[in-house]
Amino acid sequence: MRKNIKYSLLGVLTLGLALTMLSCGKVNPNKLSSEFLHREGNPFVSFRILLDIGSANDPAGKEGLCQLTLNLLANGGSKSLTFKEIQKKFYPMAASVGLRVDKEMSVFSGTVHVDNLEKYYAIFKGMLLEPGFREEDFKRIKTNQLNFLERSLVSNRDEQFGKEILNLMMYEGHPYGHYQSGTVETLKALTLGEIKAFYKEQFVQGNITIGLAGGYPSDFPAKVMQDFSSLPEGHTPQLSLPEQRMPSGLEIVIAEKKTPATAMSMGFPVSISKADDDYFALWIAIAHFGEHRQHLSLLFQKIREERGQNYGDYAYADHFIQGSKKFPAQNYCRQQQYFSIWIRPLANSNRHFVLRQALRELKKLVEEGIPEERFEFARTYLLNYTKLYAQTLSEILGWKMDSKYYGYKDFLAEAQRRLPKITHEDVNRAIKKYLNFENLYIALITDDAESLKNDIIANAPSPITYANPNMPARILEEDKIIQVFPLDFKPEKVRLAPATDFFQKAGLPKSS
Amino acid sequence: MVKFRPAFLSLFVLIVVPVMLHSSAIFPFDYKVEELENGLKVVSIPQPDTPEVISYYTIVRSGSRNEIEPGKSGFAHFFEHMMFKGTKNVSIEEYTNFIIQLGAGTNGYTTDDYTCYYVVFAGRKNLEEVVRLQADKFINLYYDEEMLKTEASVIEGEYYASFSSPSRRIYELLRDTAFEKHSYKHTTLGYLRDIMDMPNQFEYSKLYRTRFYAPDNAILLVVGDFDHDQLMEMVQKHYGGWKKSNYKLVTPEEPPQKKAERAHYDFPTRTLPRLAIGFHGPAYSEEKIDKAALDLLAEIAFSRSSSIYQRLVIEEQKCLSLYAGFSDRRDPYLLTFNAVVKQEKDLPYVENEILKELEKFKKEPISEEVLSDVKSNLKYSFARDLDTTDHIAGSLAFYINLATDPGTVNKLFDLYEKVTPEDIQKMTKKYFNKTNSTVATLTGGKAK
Numbered sequence: 001m002r003k004n005i006k007y008s009l010l011g012v013l014t015l016g017l018a019l020t021m022l023s024c025g026k027v028n029p030n031k032l033s034s035e036f037l038h039r040e041g042n043p044f045v046s047f048r049i050l051l052d053i054g055s056a057n058d059p060a061g062k063e064g065l066c067q068l069t070l071n072l073l074a075n076g077g078s079k080s081l082t083f084k085e086i087q088k089k090f091y092p093m094a095a096s097v098g099l100r101v102d103k104e105m106s107v108f109s110g111t112v113h114v115d116n117l118e119k120y121y122a123i124f125k126g127m128l129l130e131p132g133f134r135e136e137d138f139k140r141i142k143t144n145q146l147n148f149l150e151r152s153l154v155s156n157r158d159e160q161f162g163k164e165i166l167n168l169m170m171y172e173g174h175p176y177g178h179y180q181s182g183t184v185e186t187l188k189a190l191t192l193g194e195i196k197a198f199y200k201e202q203f204v205q206g207n208i209t210i211g212l213a214g215g216y217p218s219d220f221p222a223k224v225m226q227d228f229s230s231l232p233e234g235h236t237p238q239l240s241l242p243e244q245r246m247p248s249g250l251e252i253v254i255a256e257k258k259t260p261a262t263a264m265s266m267g268f269p270v271s272i273s274k275a276d277d278d279y280f281a282l283w284i285a286i287a288h289f290g291e292h293r294q295h296l297s298l299l300f301q302k303i304r305e306e307r308g309q310n311y312g313d314y315a316y317a318d319h320f321i322q323g324s325k326k327f328p329a330q331n332y333c334r335q336q337q338y339f340s341i342w343i344r345p346l347a348n349s350n351r352h353f354v355l356r357q358a359l360r361e362l363k364k365l366v367e368e369g370i371p372e373e374r375f376e377f378a379r380t381y382l383l384n385y386t387k388l389y390a391q392t393l394s395e396i397l398g399w400k401m402d403s404k405y406y407g408y409k410d411f412l413a414e415a416q417r418r419l420p421k422i423t424h425e426d427v428n429r430a431i432k433k434y435l436n437f438e439n440l441y442i443a444l445i446t447d448d449a450e451s452l453k454n455d456i457i458a459n460a461p462s463p464i465t466y467a468n469p470n471m472p473a474r475i476l477e478e479d480k481i482i483q484v485f486p487l488d489f490k491p492e493k494v495r496l497a498p499a500t501d502f503f504q505k506a507g508l509p510k511s512s
Numbered sequence: 513m514v515k516f517r518p519a520f521l522s523l524f525v526l527i528v529v530p531v532m533l534h535s536s537a538i539f540p541f542d543y544k545v546e547e548l549e550n551g552l553k554v555v556s557i558p559q560p561d562t563p564e565v566i567s568y569y570t571i572v573r574s575g576s577r578n579e580i581e582p583g584k585s586g587f588a589h590f591f592e593h594m595m596f597k598g599t600k601n602v603s604i605e606e607y608t609n610f611i612i613q614l615g616a617g618t619n620g621y622t623t624d625d626y627t628c629y630y631v632v633f634a635g636r637k638n639l640e641e642v643v644r645l646q647a648d649k650f651i652n653l654y655y656d657e658e659m660l661k662t663e664a665s666v667i668e669g670e671y672y673a674s675f676s677s678p679s680r681r682i683y684e685l686l687r688d689t690a691f692e693k694h695s696y697k698h699t700t701l702g703y704l705r706d707i708m709d710m711p712n713q714f715e716y717s718k719l720y721r722t723r724f725y726a727p728d729n730a731i732l733l734v735v736g737d738f739d740h741d742q743l744m745e746m747v748q749k750h751y752g753g754w755k756k757s758n759y760k761l762v763t764p765e766e767p768p769q770k771k772a773e774r775a776h777y778d779f780p781t782r783t784l785p786r787l788a789i790g791f792h793g794p795a796y797s798e799e800k801i802d803k804a805a806l807d808l809l810a811e812i813a814f815s816r817s818s819s820i821y822q823r824l825v826i827e828e829q830k831c832l833s834l835y836a837g838f839s840d841r842r843d844p845y846l847l848t849f850n851a852v853v854k855q856e857k858d859l860p861y862v863e864n865e866i867l868k869e870l871e872k873f874k875k876e877p878i879s880e881e882v883l884s885d886v887k888s889n890l891k892y893s894f895a896r897d898l899d900t901t902d903h904i905a906g907s908l909a910f911y912i913n914l915a916t917d918p919g920t921v922n923k924l925f926d927l928y929e930k931v932t933p934e935d936i937q938k939m940t941k942k943y944f945n946k947t948n949s950t951v952a953t954l955t956g957g958k959a960k
Contacts, residue, residue: 384615
């Protein structure tokens, strides 16, 4: 479970005392928390200002409010400077303020050379603590957010679109059940007054963790803590989330658009997160089954490497966002998690076959577990690969913060300690306990959706053809099994809608 | 037998203490460049303060620039995929198992001018095995026609992965329209028609390998915790037998553009309109002032702090984004201006404003203060990317492809320092002429 350890540094005059308090435990939930990583001599300083709020804190009917509010801080002016002036001042420093908003966590970030630390921080502080809330900034950012929903997400980003449809399916009626940007309907209705009220309510000390890493002067953390202590005390209680709804059988939503390629995402909620002991066993299983963008992934081997169907095929034990290179990004922690499979776009002609193949591989995983040698293999891989997870100052800081969320001093160090103790039996037990192949949400973006609907309901054979006329006999034999692998799609569980209908209103669009 | 040695890497020791900008050189690390008899160049940057982490990059001068024959667009990228098929000595399973157990961050990527393969790993003890396996991969690569046909389908899948991207479509259109003869006419991924024909290119793939996958067309770049002399011993031992190619690539010379060009793309689904304007510009140079001056102009005129960005993006809100892209290439390439416009009706207005802005810079020299801000931005941007061995190698790979010696970065930044407002004005007049321009537009939403 999440350990909500926070510390008050009000009245702390020296960094020494501040750092001492960091190891003392929570003092007051209504005051600031902190995470400091001083690296003497490093000429850069990374900031992460972490908020314990996200899109799940959007009030019903105000979906998109959290993202729009925080966006206005990161990409709008402060009371003393217009956004134009800020950009002019940031430019010679090659500095900026980044923002990422997830369901229950949001983070402002930035990295600056120590030469420019004071100048940068003075502006950064103004943007967050004394936002300008100008009408013109509000209009610009809101329009951009709307354009993204209406014209980018559903038209130009099929892979992300598929993942967001999966989210809509998994979390209908749940605080996680809307995209961070909101819906076209709710976003259009949001007012600057509502933004200001949300900021006032949520931008309080207890919701904030100040993260600093790098070669900052020794008195700098205390100064930042002092400045952010000007915010009102208080905190937003952690959301009490409803139970996650498991799919009943195979539930599929097909978004139809003009495209030669089909994007697929599928999954279901799981009752496990990094905070749980079983996570480490499940992590090994998923690394074997679908490690993100690695040859280790069984799905990658079977679908891409053996059959050349697409660019990649992966699976995840919990919510995953790619950070630098192929490593996981930080500060996307959630109370509730989900298992997912991501099949990258493939020719429409092979969509039914690959859907069958992915589900058949999942069935085999659940029924047969993972072979002993693959268990050893995946575990060794994780033990070594995770050493590269935190390379930059900002990444190290991000992982420290995530560790705290999940109740660890250091999650990556914990992985080094725990993984060697996991047994093959632990992994297969975790697979049986947390995964299944019969109840899944499936999101597809494709053309000629009606024909796919008919094929999957009828369990029509889906033979596949290859550019290579001499495919190995082993693969062709397996293909004969895959192409008739039965999937139990009930007509009432197959929903179709034009791609452009998504994100107009809350929830999934009406089936056509 | 592939040997793996566990590395007892403590966490959080990966950071390199990067550049202090008070030092005179923007690239502050000691390095050595050596060349084997077969022409393989080795750039070595030992980082003893970064215990146990090594970034091992192999740069091959093979990119879309090398795809000089009709019907072969995308082949450099395709060959990058084929490089992961194993050898007769070490099967792909054995190689993959080693990499997986090493827990290495590894991949490859292809650009217009080069293809880069990297392995980032922990454990100095594993260096020799990495050197041996990488050398074997380049010297003894083996694949048959069936393997090639299957991999060709993966390329088709990669094309589909970005099919819905309007940015990719307009970029393809701009290059295809702006270039007449040079192989920069097509993008790294290539034309779809050529991708569909890749399964039939087994014989050509052998020719391509002979031409370009040779030591005299490759550079090793190693950054991290190792000893230079030991590295060179390993490299000599394992790469010494790699045979030279001696092939001299002659890229088709692009004739001067005779008239302004225009092209339009109807995107099948709804999207924000896009505009790309390209002008033929110079190749990368660490000596001639042209490209350096133009790099600074791109920042002055179209960065987020520029007056046109502030007006069109922030104040008038006509554009979602606006930027200039003056990428460095081995051969003369395009200077591009790109905008995502909010309403289709504003496309002509935005185009006109960009061109008017260029005219302004022809008439009025920019201020020293603005020039100083840009030079500062470029320095801090570059320095920020030198914080891990992988970032150092990743940043340098691009420049090493262009000039082999990492010192080219310092020469380039020295050149930036020398650029005057008059130089920028002169280059603006020289390159931004209507007859030298190509305008590409994209709108969408007519289909369902």
